Amino acid sequence: MSTTTNDHGHGHDPNRPKHLAHHFESLGQQFDSGKLGIWVFLLTEVLFFSALFVAYTMYRSNYPEVFQYASQFLDTKMGAINTVVLLLSSFTFAWAVRNAMLGEKSKLMLNLLITLVCAGGFMGIKYVEYSHKFHEGTLWGGNESTIFKADPADVPAEMKEHSSAWNNTDGKYSVAVKDLDPAFRQKVGVFFGVYFCLTGLHGIHVMIGMILIVWLLLRTRRGDFGPTNFNAIDFGALYWHLVDLIWIFLFPLLYLIT
Amino acid sequence: MSDHTHDSGEEHIGHVLPLSLLVKVFGGLVLLTGLTVYTGTMDLHGFDLPVAMVIATCKASLVCLFFMHLKYDKPFIGMIFLLSVLFVGLFLAFVTHDAGQYQGDIQAYTSEHLGGE
Numbered sequence: 001m002s003t004t005t006n007d008h009g010h011g012h013d014p015n016r017p018k019h020l021a022h023h024f025e026s027l028g029q030q031f032d033s034g035k036l037g038i039w040v041f042l043l044t045e046v047l048f049f050s051a052l053f054v055a056y057t058m059y060r061s062n063y064p065e066v067f068q069y070a071s072q073f074l075d076t077k078m079g080a081i082n083t084v085v086l087l088l089s090s091f092t093f094a095w096a097v098r099n100a101m102l103g104e105k106s107k108l109m110l111n112l113l114i115t116l117v118c119a120g121g122f123m124g125i126k127y128v129e130y131s132h133k134f135h136e137g138t139l140w141g142g143n144e145s146t147i148f149k150a151d152p153a154d155v156p157a158e159m160k161e162h163s164s165a166w167n168n169t170d171g172k173y174s175v176a177v178k179d180l181d182p183a184f185r186q187k188v189g190v191f192f193g194v195y196f197c198l199t200g201l202h203g204i205h206v207m208i209g210m211i212l213i214v215w216l217l218l219r220t221r222r223g224d225f226g227p228t229n230f231n232a233i234d235f236g237a238l239y240w241h242l243v244d245l246i247w248i249f250l251f252p253l254l255y256l257i258t
Numbered sequence: 259m260s261d262h263t264h265d266s267g268e269e270h271i272g273h274v275l276p277l278s279l280l281v282k283v284f285g286g287l288v289l290l291t292g293l294t295v296y297t298g299t300m301d302l303h304g305f306d307l308p309v310a311m312v313i314a315t316c317k318a319s320l321v322c323l324f325f326m327h328l329k330y331d332k333p334f335i336g337m338i339f340l341l342s343v344l345f346v347g348l349f350l351a352f353v354t355h356d357a358g359q360y361q362g363d364i365q366a367y368t369s370e371h372l373g374g375e
Contacts, residue, residue, distance in 0.1 A: 031271045032332075039335050043342040050346040054353050061354065062361065080295050084288055091284035094275070094325040101274045228271065241326045248317045251291075252310035256298030 019229040027228050038235040042242050045205075049246055052198050056253060059190050066184065070191035071257035072173055073138045073165055075129060079255035082125045083247065089118030090244040093237040100220075100230035108233070109220050115240070116213045119206055126203055133192070136165045140196055141189025148189035150182040195254055202250060205243045212236050273330040283324045290317045 017027060024030040060067045096111035133139060137147035137159040147166045149155050160166055160178070168176030177185060216236050219225065225233055294313040302309055323329040328336045 028271050035331070035335065036338075039338045043338055046339075046342040046346060047349075050349055053346070054349055057350060057354060058357060061357070076295065076298070080291065083291050087284060087287045087291065090321065090325055091280060091287075094280050094283075095277065098274055098277065098280070101272050230272065234272065238326055241321050244325075245318050245321050248321070249311075249314050252294050252298065252314055256294065256306075256310055258298060258301060258306050 017228060019224075031231055031234075034231045034235055038238050042238060045242055049201070052194075052201065053249075056194050056198065059194055063187055063190065066187045067191055067257050069174065069180075069184075070138075070188045071255065073133075073136070074195070074255045075132075076255050078125055078129055079251050082122050083251045085118050085122050085125070086244050086247050089115045089122070090241050092118065093240045097230065097234050097237045100225045100233040101227055103226045105220065105223070105225075108225065109217065112213055112217050112220060116210060116217070119210045119213065122206055123203065123210075126199065126206075135163075137163045138165050138192055139189070140193035141186065142193075143189075146189055146192075147177050148185055148187075148192070150186040152178060152182075198250055198254065202243065202246055205246070209236075209240050209243055212239065273327060275324065275327065275330075279324060283320050286320055287317055290320075 020027055020030055024033065092111045092114040096108050096115065099105075099108035099111055134145070137145050137156070139146040139148075141148055145156050145159060147155050147159050147163055152160070155166070163177075164170060165173065166177045168179075177188070180188070213236070216233055219232065290313055294310055297309050297313070298306070300306075322339065328339065
């Protein structure tokens with residue numbers, strides 16, 4: 001290994017773009033290598049999520065009636081709004097890639113910002129949905145405050161008092177949870193276990209995406225990106241689209257069971 | 259974008275998508291979302307899940323082909339993605355097949371030995 005760091009290849013070609021890493025021949029090769037890398041990463045992401053989708057399939061095929069019953073506790077309107085919010089963010093991120101390729105810095109900033117706001121909106125709606133479930137006790141089986149216990153004596157008293165899912169106060173649900181067959185009631189928690197795992201893991205991905213977008217915004221402001229250097233924007237967008245892709249399947253699988 | 263211009267000093271990388279195309283894809287995705295919510299409220303006599311999955315797959319294809327520009331990338335990239343889908347399919351097929359084989363035995367065992375249902 002050479003110890004003379006000042007002439008190991010960087011300074012030789014004055015026309016060499018400064019964002020072209022020394023181990024690449026050309027910008028095209030650098031872009032293609034990065035693209036291959038991010039796609040292989042996305043492949044692992046698909047497989048990572050597939051374990052939960054398989055768990056979903058198993059539980060749904062074993063307890064179809066539980067899934068059918070439990071799905072009514074999810075708010076379809078909120079889920080649909082969140083789907084559109086996420087699709088909008090995917091659109092603005094795809095637009096941002098176009099902006100970066102064309103060197104439109106201010107539009108790029110704006111589109112990244114809208115994407116970030118949409119991501120925040122998605123998490124906000126998710127937060128409202130989650131807190132409603134904690135309030136109602138529509139939680140996974142192992143949770144202390146869940147209303148899905150075989151023995152009603154195990155259900156916390158305050159839940160029995162205020163949970164509208166337990167009492168079916170407004171007649172919104174097909175059957176009140178308190179009137180369910182005990183063995184059936186216990187299994188409804190399985191649906192919420194699957195729901196929280198899938199949407200929770202997806203939510204973590206949204207939050208990672210938000211950190212990524214902030215990083216891209218800072219780099220855009222610094223003037224890092226242009227027609228020959230937009231790799232980070234493009235690859236960030238690919239990750240974001242995958243997060244959108246997973247939600248496209250989660251929404252009908254969880255919210256739209258009739 | 260017309261054909262790539264090589265040897266013109268500055269190297270051209272990537273493929274710029276026209277904004278009108280992005281808008282159309284987004285519009286299509288929103289329409290399909292509306293459709294899946296609409297079909298979700300109907301009783302399709304056992305076809306609810308297949309219909310929802312067909313719509314979701316259409317949406318996913320739009321995202322992959324245009325937003326993720328697989329349509330304009332080297333086929334190898336698309337192949338990587340399809341490979342992941344193929345392996346998810348294998349995973350699902352084997353697990354459901356296995357469950358179909360043994361689920362009855364498990365249920366019988368639990369009711370006999372554990373007093374379950």
